Amino acid sequence: MEFLQNLASSLKNARTVELPYDDRSAFYMLMTMVVANQHKSVLDLLQNSLFDVNYACGRAQRNLLHIAANCGSYECLSLLLKKGATVNARDVSGCTPLHLAARNGKRKCLNKLLEHDADINIRNNEGLTTIHWLAVNGRTELLHDLLLYVNDVDIEDSQGQTAIHVACQNGHNSIVVCLLDNGSDINRSNHFGSTPLHFACSHGQRDTAFILLNRGAKFLPDKKGRTPLDVTVEGGYGETCALLLSSLPRLFDSLIQMTQKENIKEKMLYRVLSHLCQHQSKETADRILIGLAEQAFSIGQKLFSVSSSLESEVQCLLRCINFLCKLYQQVYTTKTKSKSHNLVPLNGTSAANLKANKIFMPLEVLWKLLGDWLNLLEEEFNNISTKQAGEGPQMQGEGTKVKPAEVGESVEVSKGQDDEGASEENVNEDSCTENTEEEEGEGEGETSLTEDPNQSEEEVPEEGSESKEVVTENDSSTPTLNIKALPVRNEDIITATVPRICAVIQAFYQCCTCLTPKPLTPPTFIDFVSRHNKVLKSLVARNPKVIFDHFHFLLECPELMSQFLHIIKAQPFEARQEWFYENLHPEDYNNDMFDSPTSQESLVIDRQRVFDSSCEMLHKINSGKLKKNISVKFEGEKGMGLGVVREWFDVLSKEILNPDYALFTQSTDGCTFQPNSNSSINPDHLNYFRFAGHILGLALYHRQLLNIYFTRSFYKHILGIPVNYKDVSSIDPDYAKNLQWLLDHEINNLGLNLTFSVQTDVFGMLQEIELKPGGSKQTVNDSNKHEYVQLVTELRMTKAIQPQINSFLQGFHEYIPQSLVQMFNEYELELMLSGLPTIDLLDWKENTVYSTYNKDSQVIQWFWDVLEEISVPERIMLLQFVTGSSRVPYGGFANLNGVGSTQKFSVNHMAYSPGCLPTASTCINLMRLPDYPTMEELKDRLLVAIHCGSQGYGVA
Structure with missing residues (x-):
């Protein structure tokens, strides 16, 4: 009966009426x-x-x-x-x-x-x-x-x-x-x-x-x-x-002082200051700007003391100046831009100029102090040069000068008794804002070294040395210099102050630029460098590193770069290369962006028509996007990532040289190429040269190597270096020898009847071309033969291919500015573009890492023995199989490119099965090598892998 009741209840309620015992x-x-x-x-x-x-x-x-x-x-x-x-x-x-x-x-x-x-x-x-x-x-x-x-x-x-x-x-x-x-x-x-x-x-x-x-x-x-x-x-x-x-309100000073706090991110502090300047009152914006200027002045004063922390003070000064300039332009430039193309004028009494004077006035004393320092150092350099030349005794009444061995420990900047600050009449002419004209020599006191009367017992120099002090007399409202010249091991006062002075120069340039219409170079700064040219070059000669740390303005000022380029080129290639990429890449550049498989901007390339499909794809995508992210995928292949990007550059560089496109011709050495003067046979040749420039520029931008070598003259064209008659040998060795003979011998009485003109074949007809106006009537002789050789060289090596060069550079400069690339010579540019021409097996072996295996493992020893046996082309194929590139970067295998940084060649253990092949992950330069039982099988399987898989990607 109970069962029937439960059954009826369950059916009516459409569920069980009892809970499980579990x-x-x-x-x-x-x-x-x-x-x-x-x-x-x-x-x-x-x-x-x-x-x-x-x-x-x-x-x-x-x-x-x-x-x-x-x-x-x-x-x-x-x-x-x-x-x-x-x-x-x-x-x-x-x-x-x-x-x-x-x-x-x-x-x-x-x-x-x-x-x-x-x-x-x-x-x-x-x-x-x-x-x-x-x-x-x-x-x-x-x-x-x-x-x-x-x-x-x-x-x-x-x-x-x-x-x-x-x-x-x-x-x-x-x-x-x-x-x-x-x-x-x-x-x-x-x-x-x-x-x-x-x-x-x-x-x-x-x-x-x-x-x-x-x-x-x-x-x-x-x-x-x-x-x-x-x-x-x-x-x-x-x-x-x-x-x-x-x-x-009392927190305002604390906010400004945060520019000196290294633990606060610059981006966040700027965001706050920018909001305050834009969304609060104009008075608040001015107060912030003036506060930043005062803070920068205070930090700059500390920098002139060698007892202060160099690195932290430099960073604080430049950060403060950077905030000041960016915020000033944000507040004032953007609001006046629609009314005028100019920024704040540097002269006159307009409201904008008066505002600039008010905001930047706290820095005027710092610029004055900078000028005093440079004048002082120039005097010391002259004095040192005189002593080194052994010329004459010291002049009476000028004090004892600092010798290189007499080293300063501290440089103090103190104001005079009058505490009112500098008036407009005392502002130095180095100022980047309007100043009242001063009489010549006003404010310039004599510079001398006197004993420090306040020297403590701990500061007493070693026996035989002298304690000296440099004093620059100025108006009581202007800070004075107080240099205590004490012995410091291995550096003198000049060496100690070079990076400090150069940091202030960088700050001065930023302020001048802030107040100058773009793209003009600040005339105030140009004048400053001109007046202090000698001492600036002397400072750089003592510490060339300051160019890369603080002289970034050279990249924006061609007229200044020309004065310092020879010093820059004298620096180690590695230092210049690092500076090149620091200034080439934006702050948010991320090297990890090569292998973004989800990118909507991937270059989808047809492997059967690599050149044409690549040209089409690059034409569609903005160069700015390719600078941030480059992702390549071959149609019908699954592989993506850095390895595919490398292979694309490698394959494409070979296609650029394809004779079918008639863009480049092989030189007489059989190894290098130069633009084809007859490339116009292809009606689209100039667009293709622009594309070739894009590829070389893009590869250099992303540190990717190309399997291509050009003639020295073409690298010179890229760098803006004039060609010379020796470059002619790459296209016409016999003619180059004739030019050399012309220079080596007297020709006045030889009856050569040469004029400043040449005959050339133009569409099957000989045509006389003058090397310069009236050249056909001017005879070549011993006094002008060097000019003749140079002009005829430029005709053969430059003018004949000028349209091609121009188109190429137009594409190249979309990625690589001329101001940056000019710091290299043609040999260095070749290294950066194409890497080392040979493979050093010992270097390869020393820069290989292992996982599970070690260098003493039997299969690893067999692996290196096999590499000794195989041919050079097969070694290159193996390199491409594992890394995606057939080239080794400058610096050898230790500098193989990985994702975001260098990545050494790696060999990982892989379980053995009969017939299995090695596999690779090109993004991280990794090869998985099976634990083969014999060296013969290892060699056989390795050769099969590299011959069948050095190009084309699946998913390993």
């Missing part, structure tokens, strides 16, 4: 009903069951009461409590049903649990209580209910954080007000000393910070000394920073 199965059956809040069904099943309602199951170890509270199943929750469910049961994370109801905003469930004495002070594994959960999620209504049961509104979590801390962090303003109204401590600090104001500011919660400040929050530092202003700037929150400054 608790786990019963739990999951009930859980689905609890989630749906089917409380009647749950009641029916629990009535005659022995199931324990506190049974916990699953990965979270939650019981049915947890489930009901989490889902807001109020009726089921009430039923379970009646059935004896433990109200404070905890799951695996330490959460109670009350925590879950609070977190998810289940108000009715929360109140029911509170009625059953749920403990509001229980912490989960992270230390969060119920009130913390409400504050985190902004459950204001539930908070009002909970506060009826709360004794301590500031109960802490495991890190000492109260509910108001987390509410401020998440910007739940109503929660913050409610907590404060109920006695929460507005200045309560956590275990790290952070107050609610710290939490609001560190997450950019401007409105929350406003509430706190209005309710009396104190501006306190945490245990690391970080204030709410610090954390605001660290997050780049401009609006919150503006609020702090308006509430606490």
Whole structure:
């Protein structure tokens, strides 16, 4: 009878009427009903069951009461409590049903649990209580209910954080007000000393910070000394920073001083300052700009003391100047740009110029000091040169000069007794803003060295040396120089001050550029370099590294670069190459962007027509995008990544030389190529030359090597170096010998009857071409034969292919500016483009790393023996098989390119199976080499792999 009743009930309710005896199965059956809040069904099943309602199951170890509270199943929750469910049961994370109801905003469930004495002070594994959960999620209504049961509104979590801390962090303003109204401590600090104001500011919660400040929050530092202003700037929150400054004006100086804090990211600080300049009043913007100028002046003064930290002070000065110039242009240039193409004028009395004078005035004294230093150093250089030449004794009355061995320890800059600062009449002519004309010599005192009367006992020099001081007398309102010349091992005062002075010069250039219409070079700075040309070259000669550290202005000023280019070219190739790429790549350049398989801008190349399809693809994509990211995929092949990019460059460089395109012809040495003077046979030849320039420029930009070598004369054309008669030998060795003979012998009486003209074949007809105007009437003789040789060389080597060169350079310069590439010679450019021409097996072996294998493993020894045996072309094929490139970069195998940096050639272990082949991952220069049982099989399988797989990519 009972069976029939149960059967009928089950059929009517479309479910079972009994729970399984297994608790786990019963739990999951009930859980689905609890989630749906089917409380009647749950009641029916629990009535005659022995199931324990506190049974916990699953990965979270939650019981049915947890489930009901989490889902807001109020009726089921009430039923379970009646059935004896433990109200404070905890799951695996330490959460109670009350925590879950609070977190998810289940108000009715929360109140029911509170009625059953749920403990509001229980912490989960992270230390969060119920009130913390409400504050985190902004459950204001539930908070009002909970506060009826709360004794301590500031109960802490495991890190000492109260509910108001987390509410401020998440910007739940109503929660913050409610907590404060109920006695929460507005200045309560956590275990790290952070107050609610710290939490609001560190997450950019401007409105929350406003509430706190209005309710009396104190501006306190945490245990690391970080204030709410610090954390605001660290997050780049401009609006919150503006609020702090308006509430606490005294913080303005602290904000400006943050330019000296290395732990604050430059990007974030600039974002804050930019917001303040753009969205606050003009007075605020001016105050920030003037504050930055004053800060830069202060840092610049410190730089002139060799006792200060060089690296940190230089970074602070340049960062401060960078902020000043960028913000000034943002505030004033952009607003006047529509009215005039010019920026702020350097002369005159316009409102804009007066504003520039006001903002940059604090730096005028620094520029004056810079000029004084350079004048002083020029005098010292002259004195040293005189002594080295052994000319004459010292002049009386001028003091004892500093010898190279007499080294200065500190350079102090102090103001005179008059503390009013420099007036316009005292501004140095080196200033980048308008100055009042001074009488010649005004403000220039005599420079001399006198004994330091305040020398302490610790500063007494060694016996036989003299303590000296350099004093430059100036107007009382202008800082003076005080150089204590004390012995310092291995460097003199000049050497110690070179990088400091050059850093200030860089700052001066940035300010001048800021106030000069683009693309003009600042005339004030040009004049400055001209006046101090001799001493600047002397400084650079003593410490050439300063060119790469501080003389970036040379790259923007062709007229200045020409004066220093010979010094730059004299520096080590590695240093110049590093400087080249530092200035070539933007700050956000990322070398890891080669292998972006998801890129929408991938170059999809047809391997059967690599040249044409590549030309088409590059024509469609902006060069700016290719600078940031280059991704290549061959049609019908799965492989992508850096290895494919390398192979594309390698294959394409060969196609550029394909005779079918008639772009380049082989020189007489059989190894190098130069532009074909008859390339016009191809009607699209100039577009193809531009494309070739794109490829070489793109490869150099991304440090990819090309399998191509050009004649020395063509590299010279790229570099802007004039060709000479020796370059003719690459296309006509016999003619080059004749030119050499002409130069080596007297020709006046030989009756050669040469004039400054030549006959050339133009479409089958001889035509006379004058080398210069009236050249056909001017005879070549011993006095002008060098000019003749140069002109005829330029005709053969340059003018004959000028359109081709121009088109090529047009494409090349889209990626590589002439100002950068000109610092190399033709041999160095070849190395950067094509790498080393040979493969050094010893270098290869010394720069190979192993995984599982080691250098003594039998298969590894066989591998190197095989490389000794195979031919050079086969070694190149192996190199391409593993790296994707057939070339070795300058510096050898130690400098193989990887993803984002160098990556050595790697050999990893691979399990052996009969007939298996080595595989490779070209992106990371990795070869997987099976553990072959014999050297013969290793050689056979390796040759099969490189002959069949050196080009074309699947997925290894």
